[in-house]
Amino acid sequence: MDEPSPHETVIEVAIPAPLDRTFHYRVPPQHVTRARVGCRALVPFGRRTVTGYILAITDRSDHPLKDALEILDPAPLLSPEELEFLRWTAQYYLHPLGEVLKAALPRGINIVGRMKTVLDEDGVPVEREVLRGGRGILTERFCLPRPDAVEPARLSEKCRTLLAAIRDAGELSAGALRREFGSCSPQIRLLDERGLIEILEREVYRDPFRQETVQRDTPLPLNPDQAAALARIGDALEAGGFAPFLLHGVTGSGKTEVYLQAIARVVAAGRTALVLVPEISLTPQLVVRFRRRFTCGIAVLHSGLSDGERYDEWRRIRRNEVAIVIGARSAIFAPLHRIGIVVVDEEHDGSYKQAEGLRYNARDLALVRGRQAEAVVVLGSATPLVTTRHAADEGKLGYLPLPRRARGLPLPETVLIDTQGKRDTFLPPLKDALAENLEKGGQSLVFLNRRGFATWLVCNDCGHVLRCPNCAVTLTYHRSRNQHGCHYCGYAIPAPSVCPGCDGTEIGLLGRGTERVEDELKELYPEARVARMDRDTTAGRGGHARVLRGIEDGSIDILVGTQMIAKGHDFPGVTLVGVISADASLNLPDFRSAERTFQLLTQVSGRAGRGDQPGRVLIQTADPGHYAVACAAEHDYERFCAQELEFRRELGYPPFSHLALVILSGITAAAVEAAAADAVRALRDIRKGSRRRVEILGPAVAPLGLVRGRHRWQVLLKAPVRADLRGIITAFRDRFRPVAPVRMAIDIDPVDML
Numbered sequence: 001m002d003e004p005s006p007h008e009t010v011i012e013v014a015i016p017a018p019l020d021r022t023f024h025y026r027v028p029p030q031h032v033t034r035a036r037v038g039c040r041a042l043v044p045f046g047r048r049t050v051t052g053y054i055l056a057i058t059d060r061s062d063h064p065l066k067d068a069l070e071i072l073d074p075a076p077l078l079s080p081e082e083l084e085f086l087r088w089t090a091q092y093y094l095h096p097l098g099e100v101l102k103a104a105l106p107r108g109i110n111i112v113g114r115m116k117t118v119l120d121e122d123g124v125p126v127e128r129e130v131l132r133g134g135r136g137i138l139t140e141r142f143c144l145p146r147p148d149a150v151e152p153a154r155l156s157e158k159c160r161t162l163l164a165a166i167r168d169a170g171e172l173s174a175g176a177l178r179r180e181f182g183s184c185s186p187q188i189r190l191l192d193e194r195g196l197i198e199i200l201e202r203e204v205y206r207d208p209f210r211q212e213t214v215q216r217d218t219p220l221p222l223n224p225d226q227a228a229a230l231a232r233i234g235d236a237l238e239a240g241g242f243a244p245f246l247l248h249g250v251t252g253s254g255k256t257e258v259y260l261q262a263i264a265r266v267v268a269a270g271r272t273a274l275v276l277v278p279e280i281s282l283t284p285q286l287v288v289r290f291r292r293r294f295t296c297g298i299a300v301l302h303s304g305l306s307d308g309e310r311y312d313e314w315r316r317i318r319r320n321e322v323a324i325v326i327g328a329r330s331a332i333f334a335p336l337h338r339i340g341i342v343v344v345d346e347e348h349d350g351s352y353k354q355a356e357g358l359r360y361n362a363r364d365l366a367l368v369r370g371r372q373a374e375a376v377v378v379l380g381s382a383t384p385l386v387t388t389r390h391a392a393d394e395g396k397l398g399y400l401p402l403p404r405r406a407r408g409l410p411l412p413e414t415v416l417i418d419t420q421g422k423r424d425t426f427l428p429p430l431k432d433a434l435a436e437n438l439e440k441g442g443q444s445l446v447f448l449n450r451r452g453f454a455t456w457l458v459c460n461d462c463g464h465v466l467r468c469p470n471c472a473v474t475l476t477y478h479r480s481r482n483q484h485g486c487h488y489c490g491y492a493i494p495a496p497s498v499c500p501g502c503d504g505t506e507i508g509l510l511g512r513g514t515e516r517v518e519d520e521l522k523e524l525y526p527e528a529r530v531a532r533m534d535r536d537t538t539a540g541r542g543g544h545a546r547v548l549r550g551i552e553d554g555s556i557d558i559l560v561g562t563q564m565i566a567k568g569h570d571f572p573g574v575t576l577v578g579v580i581s582a583d584a585s586l587n588l589p590d591f592r593s594a595e596r597t598f599q600l601l602t603q604v605s606g607r608a609g610r611g612d613q614p615g616r617v618l619i620q621t622a623d624p625g626h627y628a629v630a631c632a633a634e635h636d637y638e639r640f641c642a643q644e645l646e647f648r649r650e651l652g653y654p655p656f657s658h659l660a661l662v663i664l665s666g667i668t669a670a671a672v673e674a675a676a677a678d679a680v681r682a683l684r685d686i687r688k689g690s691r692r693r694v695e696i697l698g699p700a701v702a703p704l705g706l707v708r709g710r711h712r713w714q715v716l717l718k719a720p721v722r723a724d725l726r727g728i729i730t731a732f733r734d735r736f737r738p739v740a741p742v743r744m745a746i747d748i749d750p751v752d753m754l
């Protein structure tokens, strides 16, 4: 620690650790010019060296400070606007700022370069930057001709050929030369030494599109509903400033066309667009539609990218080389400048909520980012969250309805089939409809939201059930692997031939999953080409695309699948949708289970009849009178929404309250239970000292009371006024620590209460 001097440069740094404060460091003179807000700095922290993020630069401190070791970035990674957005995020979700900043930056960025002598492709030692962390910036050597150079008389045949090729092309990468002429490093070096060519090391991007080309298309003439929606968005764009909308359009109503044309206006005005979708690998069609329409740069961010690809996309965005970013949840943090519009497609989708760590909701943050950027925000869905619809009714969002299908097609006719007292997977009406559709040459989707073959194994003698030792769930039998596996932690055992409880041989497999449904379909319709789409059949890169292509090119007659097949695919050949059971999601212990069921049934029904032929939907259910099921069958969002809001009002759930969930977890059940009781006591204490109206519910065992060997208890907070909830939960976070090793997590606006 040096003596303080009057001209010191001091940085305030956020550290990615569970700490609610920031730290100050002195910047040594040789680094001062590089230290800027938004850059990363390598700093000593306790006994470790860590990467922190510079939040502010001052010139004084009251305390003696440690020195920062290095400034890691030549230019800021985060702009002041991004920092402001991330600060807001950290405060709202009660998460340490350093961890929020780390989560917002691409993982591939934590790579530090070192110069090192390595062997090049031909085994010749050269100086290269080697990147720690595996994948980093890709560079390639490019050979350019020197225009004024005179070709010497004595030059080998190979050198002459290479030089001619380089002059011909204007420039060629060393890789391209090698591919065409074989190993040629010595010759390239010779050409360079003789002053005939110039060698430049240049960054290249990994291309997630793999150079696939697409056919261009042009905007469709809009129908009156679409035109009205676009006009209101256009007015808002022209007026400038923050303007949020709900685009409520039935399945196939042409919402995507409205997004495309609104974005075209934004791009033409020199601004950029951020498009959030639930999961891109499930909707490759959407990305293709964007690439057909736009010539400007498009970046695609999704979970299938390698760290290196993600980093490359991030850098293209950062450098203003793209005008449109399409991405799943985490794309909300894309370093896009001059945002003019944020689109959240399928805004009701639960996957916008991150379930662990920083438990943010990208749909909600889209509104926050849109407000900060003074942009238009369009939330689109056929089944908006009832909370979103309520906000639109209250005038907080502009309401843009698309009540009809774009191409004038009717919504599919839907029939409910009562399964009470029946055991078959396929009841006669569904069986007949599938046979009939097959005969007509139509394609069918069969939906069941449960993968695997059987849901559980039970012994008929002793009643023993195979359970996961780490999680409070039964094991699912997967016949393709002949294993019983846990869908939460991955635990798996080979299928036993006798009961593990009593050694009896009378073991049975109960319940069914997509694997068993696929089997039965093959047996019922031996001539049909049956395929399955769930997490088991689509593992690996391109897995989804393969199945989707089979539907598109007509090589699949019947596709069985989980909710993956319900997402926004546009399959013109599908004329029949069968739902094996609507009830699995209805009986979950969560106040959103009716809403989820309605959304799922509506989405999967919406896959039928999108082409020239009308579609039919058959839904098997044990509870045909339930409003979620009945309203989905009648395509009656309004009635569903009214009933659901009535239910929420009675029980005081959102939108009539705000929620926070405190989750305690640990290995020892008793310790977790005690910590949960302590938490409730602390919360009551804090509430007593304030005048805030907050309901404290619990402690209770979480519906999934054991996951990956950790016991879980929870406390739910409910408040009609958000400020009251914030007051209590913030004070609680600052004051309460569970006794180690019990861990605590706070989930603001929880989506999944399991």
Ligand code: ADP
Pocket: 220, 221, 222, 223, 226, 249, 250, 251, 252, 253, 254, 255, 256, 257, 406, 407, 568, 570
């Ligand atoms: P959504 O996103 O609402 O489910 P899409 O945008 O996928 O609907 O549109 C459904 C189908 O209707 C697509 O095949 C699309 O090309 C077509 N479509 C959309 N708008 C129009 C229009 N104005 N005229 C003709 N066809 C349209």
Ligand code: ZN
Pocket: 468, 469, 470, 471, 486, 487, 488, 489, 490, 491, 708
């Ligand atoms: Zn498990």
